[in-house]
Amino acid sequence: MITNLQLEEFLHRNRISRDTWEASAIDWEALIAIGKDYERHGAQLREYAGMLARVMQQYDGVHSVRWRIKDSEHMLEKIVRKRAAKSAKYLAIDAQNYYSIITDLIGIRALHLFKNEALTIDASIRENQQLIDTEQPLVYTRKGDTISEDVFPTDRFEHREHPAGYRSVHYIIKAQPQKRQVFAEVQVRTIFEEGWSEIDHRVRYPNFNADEMVNVFLAIFNRLAGQADEMGSFVQALAQASTTTQAELAAAHDEKRKSLEAMEALISELEQKTEQHAQSQSAVLKLKEEISRMRSAAEASEMSTGVFSGKWMENIQRNSNFSKVLVNTDFAAQARLALGNTLEPSKYLQDLETITKSLNIANIANIANIANIANVTSNPAITGRVLRVSKTPTKKKAESEKAGSEKAGSEKEE
Structure with a gap:
């Protein structure tokens, strides 16, 4: 105080x-x-x-x-x-x-x-x-x-x-x-x-x-303190440089890792594209084969399957016209004209009349039906059925033909 x-x-x-x-x-x-x-x-x-x-x-x-x-x-x-x-x-x-x-x-x-x-x-x-x-x-x-x-x-x-x-x-x-x-x-x-x-x-x-000795050591101590400051600054700079170097190395490693990942991704993408290309090539080949098969089937269909095709209708029209001409034709006259007078036509006329009777052609519609049936032969399946029907008479027709034969025989005996 x-x-x-x-x-x-x-x-x-x-x-x-x-x-x-x-x-x-x-x-x-x-x-x-x-x-x-x-x-x-x-x-x-x-x-x-x-x-x-x-x-x-x-x-x-x-x-x-x-x-x-x-x-x-x-x-x-x-x-x-x-x-x-x-x-x-x-x-x-x-x-x-x-x-x-x-x-x-x-x-x-x-x-x-x-x-x-x-x-x-x-x-x-x-x-x-x-x-x-x-x-x-x-x-x-x-x-x-x-x-x-x-x-x-x-x-x-x-x-x-x-x-x-x-x-x-x-x-x-x-x-x-x-x-x-x-x-x-x-x-x-x-x-x-x-x-x-x-x-x-x-x-x-x-x-x-x-005391001079005390002052000398205090001066030495002062210099040590100054050197410690210098060393501190040096260590600081060294640490900063080390940190910068470590950061640069880390960045370089990170860049390297990213580059490797990018290359691996590119390789994977190329592998996928290669696999996709092979699959695409296989699919293209299969598609070409299918197109070829379909083309062949279409061509065969056009040639052999004419149930609803344009050719079927053309055949019907053409055969119908032919049947009309056929009905209106005097076969005997045409035969005489073709054979002339040098040959005896009686045999040919008899054959033609026999054919005509066997066909039992009564009118233009029957002629057209025969012509149309002929055109069905362009379909193998239908042709087979027609042939089987034509070769295998029905039971009723067979019995009728048998009865007729028996009647004819009894009349002959009488």
């Missing part, structure tokens, strides 16, 4: 020499007034610092965030040392303006894993926070570091070599959560750099240890 703090206790605890105190030229009561006001508003500063840390934790590239508000005695110590060093803006400091002069009352550390993620975080800070107009973000480097200005261009960053070897990027942002406008210092650094700086601060500052 600042209320009961005494000057000698304050100087001793913070290792401030009497000469430094005299050089600061500040009144003790005025310094205590600043400390009391700061403690009175400390709770509000903590709330704002916590809120700011939660916001920055969401930024791309941020691994983790640490925050704090400045200890009250450390704030007073800083005022004394800055005034002793004749810093211009600290010369008029008092309880009414200290919060607008001291820019690190709130401290935020945004930690990241790999060095190149600092630029991603930088973009988020510039987009979402309000930077002070009087200062550019400050890039602290260690002696011997080679940081390209293409990475942190001078029109956007100030470069400064840190005597103790700290590496980080510092931003001063301003906000006004309440009536007072306050400032916060945001330090962006790698986890390796944070580890080294915490150890360095713990070893060097409490006793302001000036």
Whole structure:
């Protein structure tokens, strides 16, 4: 607590020499007034610092965030040392303006894993926070570091070599959560750099240890932290290259698999087409054979089966006409005309009359029927039936013929 703090206790605890105190030229009561006001508003500063840390934790590239508000005695110590060093803006400091002069009352550390993620975080800070107009973000480097200005261009960053070897990027942002406008210092650094700086601060500052051997090993530790950062970036690039290579190999394997599947599908399709072609050829041959068979059957039908064909009707008409001519013909006269007078026609006339009687031709209809029956011979099945009927007299006809024969015999005997 600042209320009961005494000057000698304050100087001793913070290792401030009497000469430094005299050089600061500040009144003790005025310094205590600043400390009391700061403690009175400390709770509000903590709330704002916590809120700011939660916001920055969401930024791309941020691994983790640490925050704090400045200890009250450390704030007073800083005022004394800055005034002793004749810093211009600290010369008029008092309880009414200290919060607008001291820019690190709130401290935020945004930690990241790999060095190149600092630029991603930088973009988020510039987009979402309000930077002070009087200062550019400050890039602290260690002696011997080679940081390209293409990475942190001078029109956007100030470069400064840190005597103790700290590496980080510092931003001063301003906000006004309440009536007072306050400032916060945001330090962006790698986890390796944070580890080294915490150890360095713990070893060097409490006793302001000036032991040369300690400083040598702290410097070696600082270089190891820098090499660890470089190794982290190298491993990151190696992992990305490996991932890209694996992705390319996977894509190549996938493309190969797709090509094989496509070729297998093509082979299967060709095999199916070949089989279909063979089946088609067989079907075509069978179809040709069937057409040939049907053609032969049709031709045979036209030649031998004329029951309902045009030729059948032509035969009926032709034979009907022939029968008409035949009925109207004087066979005896035609025979005499053909034989002339040189031969005796009586025998031929008798034969013709016998034939005519055996046919029992009575009229034109009977002649036509005979002619039509003759035409039926164009159908073998019908011809067979006609022949069988003609060769096998019916029972009734046979009995009639037998009775006639018996009657003729009895008349002859009489």
